[in-house]
Structure formats: structure tokens, C-alpha cells
Amino acid sequence: MQQGDGVETEVTWEDQQNINAFGRLNNKFHELEDTIKAKKDMTDNLEDASNELILADDPEVRYLVGEVFTHLAVDEVEERLEALKEVNSQELESLQEEKAEVIAKMAALKKTLYGKFGDSINLEED
Amino acid sequence: MASTSERRGIPAAAFVKDVHDFLLQYDGNPGTCLTALQEKLQQYKLAEMKLLGQKRDLLAKIPDMRKCLQIVELMMHKKGNQEAMTMDFEVAEGIYAQAEFRDTETVCLWLGANVMLEYKCEEAQELLTRNLDTANKSLKSIVEDLHFLRDQMTITEVTIARVYNWDVHQRRKQRAIRPEAETAVA
Numbered sequence: 405m406q407q408g409d410g411v412e413t414e415v416t417w418e419d420q421q422n423i424n425a426f427g428r429l430n431n432k433f434h435e436l437e438d439t440i441k442a443k444k445d446m447t448d449n450l451e452d453a454s455n456e457l458i459l460a461d462d463p464e465v466r467y468l469v470g471e472v473f474t475h476l477a478v479d480e481v482e483e484r485l486e487a488l489k490e491v492n493s494q495e496l497e498s499l500q501e502e503k504a505e506v507i508a509k510m511a512a513l514k515k516t517l518y519g520k521f522g523d524s525i526n527l528e529e530d
Numbered sequence: 531m532a533s534t535s536e537r538r539g540i541p542a543a544a545f546v547k548d549v550h551d552f553l554l555q556y557d558g559n560p561g562t563c564l565t566a567l568q569e570k571l572q573q574y575k576l577a578e579m580k581l582l583g584q585k586r587d588l589l590a591k592i593p594d595m596r597k598c599l600q601i602v603e604l605m606m607h608k609k610g611n612q613e614a615m616t617m618d619f620e621v622a623e624g625i626y627a628q629a630e631f632r633d634t635e636t637v638c639l640w641l642g643a644n645v646m647l648e649y650k651c652e653e654a655q656e657l658l659t660r661n662l663d664t665a666n667k668s669l670k671s672i673v674e675d676l677h678f679l680r681d682q683m684t685i686t687e688v689t690i691a692r693v694y695n696w697d698v699h700q701r702r703k704q705r706a707i708r709p710e711a712e713t714a715v716a
Contacts, residue, residue, distance in 0.1 A: 415688065415692055417545050417547070420545050420684075420685060420688060423684055423688055424680075424681045424684045424685065427680055427681070427684045428677060428680060428681070431680060466618060469597075469600050469601055469604050470597035470598060470600050470601040471597060471619070471620060472601070472617045472618060472619040472620070473617065473618040473619075473626070474604065474615060474616075474617050475615065475616040475617065475618075524695075
């Protein structure tokens with residue numbers, strides 16, 4: 405933002421607030437991306453676990469609870485995995501909705517700010 | 531946001547309406563003004579680092595608390611079941627031993643400071659849930675503090691850019707009035 409060409413555009417409190425909002429949203433966007441990635445990894449891991457479970461010969465498998473491996477029946481583990489998958493996919497969905505909202509808000513702010521400041525402001529990532 | 535003048539000891543950055551008036555505080559010298567603003571920005575950055583550290587600690591602690599809660603919940607789930615449950619637990623790094631676990635009413639919680647206390651499962655669950663709640667709440671307030679801080683940093687950065695631009699603009703104007711000054715400076 406410092407390579408201004410010296411053309412003076414008055415910055416009002418409202419503009420400042422818009423810039424603040426944009427900064428926050430941008431931050432949030434990156435945080436959301438990270439969380440979404442973690443959740444997607446979780447989805448993959450749960451899926452892998454389910455597939456392994458189908459192939460399992462033993463009627464009993466070791467299931468990690470906290471820091472101990474509990475010997476549980478395959479059926480019960482299956483139930484637990486399904487429950488985890490359900491929670492995980494719901495969380496993923498709401499995160500993705502939130503991300504879409506953030507993107508929309510950022511686009512609206514970009515329009516306003518570029519409209520007023522033109523080339524004097526840079527809202528793009530490097 | 532405009533009304534809060536500080537938050538947890540972090541002073542709010544003042545919004546500058548008019549750069550020219552603002553510079554009068556610094557005897558109209560943009561250089562001193564910019565140095566002061568940069569210093570302020572550094573202070574904000576320091577505060578941000580501190581908060582980010584606290585946030586990281588909490589983010590590491592919360593999953594551990596969840597794990598404890600999961601175990602207690604598993605124990606409660608198995609209550610009344612006559613069959614013993616087999617568990618593999620870690621004795622030392624990479625070494626596991628087996629334990630049989632029967633129906634139990636109580637669980638011992640490590641409270642820290644070399645103290646372990648026996649709780650009823652329900653009480654343990656309540657305590658752990660409460661701790662988790664508290665941790666989540668402090669995380670939320672740290673995130674809010676960080677938001678506030680980010681706003682103050684943005685305001686300061688924008689102010690720096692504006693003072694800088696104002697200065698450039700002022701110099702251009704002067705040059706336009708006295709072109710001979712340019713050669714003198716060069």
C-alpha cells in the first residue's frame with residue numbers, strides 16, 4: 405500500500421473500517437482453509453480405517469481411545485467410525501459454507517475499495 | 531469498534547482524519563511521525579506474537595483434554611458390562627502392556643503438582659467437561675483480542691501509508707512551485 409503515487413484521496417473512517425474488515429476476512433479465509441484441509445484429511449483417514457476394517461479377519465480390533473488401544477469388537481468400531489464420519493462431514497460442510505460467505509464478503513469489499521481508491525490500494529495476495 | 535479505546539491493556543490506534551492536522555503533533559515533520567508510527571506497529575506486533583503463542587498453547591491443550599474425556603466416557607459406557615475389557619497401554623515410549631479393565635465406579639485424575647485424586651466417573655466427566663469449556667472460552671477471547679489487535683495494526687499501517695503519501699504529495703507541490711529547488715536538492 406506504500407507505493408502510492410502521491411495522488412491524494414481522502415481516507416474516511418468508513419474506508420478505514422472497510423479496510424479493517426477486509427484484513428480480518430482475509431485472515432479468517434486462511435484459517436478456514438487450514439481447518440478445511442485438516443477436516444478433509446480426517447475424512448480420508450476415517451475412510452481408510454473403514455476400508456481396513458472390512459478386510460480385518462479378527463473379530464476384535466484395537467481402537468485408539470485417548471492414549472490407550474482398546475480391544476473392541478469390529479461391529480462396535482464400525483459404529484464409532486460411522487458416528488465420527490457423520491460429525492466430521494457436518495463440520496466440513498458448515499466450514500465450507502462459511503468460506504463461501506467470507507469469499508463473497510471479500511469480493512464486495514474489494515469492489516467498494518477499488519472503486520474508491522483505484523490503483524492506490526492493493527488488496528491482492530503476493 | 532470505534533468506541534473502544536483499549537482492550538486488555540492494548541491501546542487502540544487513533545484514526546487520523548486529516549494528515550496535515552495530525553502532523554502538527556510532530557511539528558509538521560513527517561519523518562519523526564513515521565518513526566513513531568513504526569514503533570507503535572512494532573509494539574502491536576509484539577503483542578500479537580504473545581497472543582499467538584497463548585493461542586497455540588491452548589490449541590495444543592484442548593485435544594489432550596478431549597482425549598481424557600473420551601476415556602472417561604468409554605468407561606461410563608462400559609459400566610454394568612460384566613465382561614472385562616482388554617486394553618493396550620503404553621508403559622514407556624514404544625512399549626505397550628495389556629491390562630484388563632472391569633466395571634468401575636471411579637477414576638483417578640491427575641491434577642498436577644504431584645496430586646492425583648479419585649473421582650466418581652460422573653464427577654470426573656463433569657470436571658473434565660468444565661475444564662474443556664473454560665479452555666474453549668479462553669481460546670475464543672484470545673481470538674477476539676487478536677481481531678482487535680489486527681484492526682489496530684491495519685489502522686496504523688494505513689496511517690503510515692497516508693502520512694508517506696502526504697509527504698510525497700507535499701514535495702511534488704513544492705517542486706512544482708520552485709523548480710530550481712529540485713536541482714539544488716539533486
